[in-house]
Amino acid sequence: xxxxxxxxxxxxxxxxxxxxxxxxxxxxxxxxxxxxxxxxxxxxxxxxxxxxxxxxxxxxxxxxxxxxxxxxxxxxxxxxxxxxxxxxxxxxxxxxxxxxxxxxxxxxxxxxxxxxxxxxxxxxxxxxxxxxxxxxxxxxxxx
Amino acid sequence: xxxxxxxxxxxxxxxxxxxxxxxxxxxxxxxxxxxxxxxxxxxxxxxxxxxxxxxxxxxxxxxxxxxxxxxxxxxxxxxxxxxxxxxxxxxxxxxxxxxxxxxxxxxxxxxxxxxxxxxxxxxxxxxxxxxxxxxxxxxxxxx
Numbered sequence: 001x002x003x004x005x006x007x008x009x010x011x012x013x014x015x016x017x018x019x020x021x022x023x024x025x026x027x028x029x030x031x032x033x034x035x036x037x038x039x040x041x042x043x044x045x046x047x048x049x050x051x052x053x054x055x056x057x058x059x060x061x062x063x064x065x066x067x068x069x070x071x072x073x074x075x076x077x078x079x080x081x082x083x084x085x086x087x088x089x090x091x092x093x094x095x096x097x098x099x100x101x102x103x104x105x106x107x108x109x110x111x112x113x114x115x116x117x118x119x120x121x122x123x124x125x126x127x128x129x130x131x132x133x134x135x136x137x138x139x140x141x142x143x
Numbered sequence: 144x145x146x147x148x149x150x151x152x153x154x155x156x157x158x159x160x161x162x163x164x165x166x167x168x169x170x171x172x173x174x175x176x177x178x179x180x181x182x183x184x185x186x187x188x189x190x191x192x193x194x195x196x197x198x199x200x201x202x203x204x205x206x207x208x209x210x211x212x213x214x215x216x217x218x219x220x221x222x223x224x225x226x227x228x229x230x231x232x233x234x235x236x237x238x239x240x241x242x243x244x245x246x247x248x249x250x251x252x253x254x255x256x257x258x259x260x261x262x263x264x265x266x267x268x269x270x271x272x273x274x275x276x277x278x279x280x281x282x283x284x285x286x
Binding site: 009010015016017018019020021022023025026027031032033034036038043045047048050052053056060090091092093094095096097098099100101112113114122125126127128129130133135138 | 152153158159160161162163164165166168169170174175176177179181186188190191193195196199203233234235236237238239240241242243244255256257265268269270271272273276278281
């Protein structure tokens, strides 16, 4: 039985939560912690990604959001190829120091890698809500 | 060499990021995904926790934030013992459907398990920022 394809996952209205990703993340070569990324001005939670020690150091030194790409197993400076850089306003740490919150100012077109039907980069990744066991777009303009 | 104790981690101004927690989380009996929790009204990112399928189902059915306690390996209905319940306003999913965002209304005194020096429950866990390689309290009132 094959699962949903990428387009169904990203643009569909069916809920297919992937509970396996985190195990793959934890198996990456570098130990990482989760990072929630929030637009410092609008408050929108944009993305959730993972950072290892090198990525945290890069982020603090260069003032741009960097993560560890657990699929490519390499430093991922957000926007390095797309131009959608996230300027760091503040890096916060939780009580137990096992997760981070990057407060950012998006310098590009958005923070998500997906695009709307008419080709606009979505500002963030949380553009759908769960409703009655399915997904619906939070905002029709983000469809 | 022993690491920092709980009080140093939670109340201290030294940065001791724990990159090992996620591997322990991934080894829990149930596969989980990360959940960022945001106050729907103030926009404050309150906590980051983990949910398995059961916890997501509980959250959607009961309208209160539930997670999987990866340390106790059991369903964790936030506030069940402390009273600090988080009422669900909306559950959002990211593009790849491997993380969630709970938009909530806190019904208790706060979402963090830590307290300020004068005994107030902290609203959220991200009360310290990284500055010059150390931590500082974002708000003196949260110390």
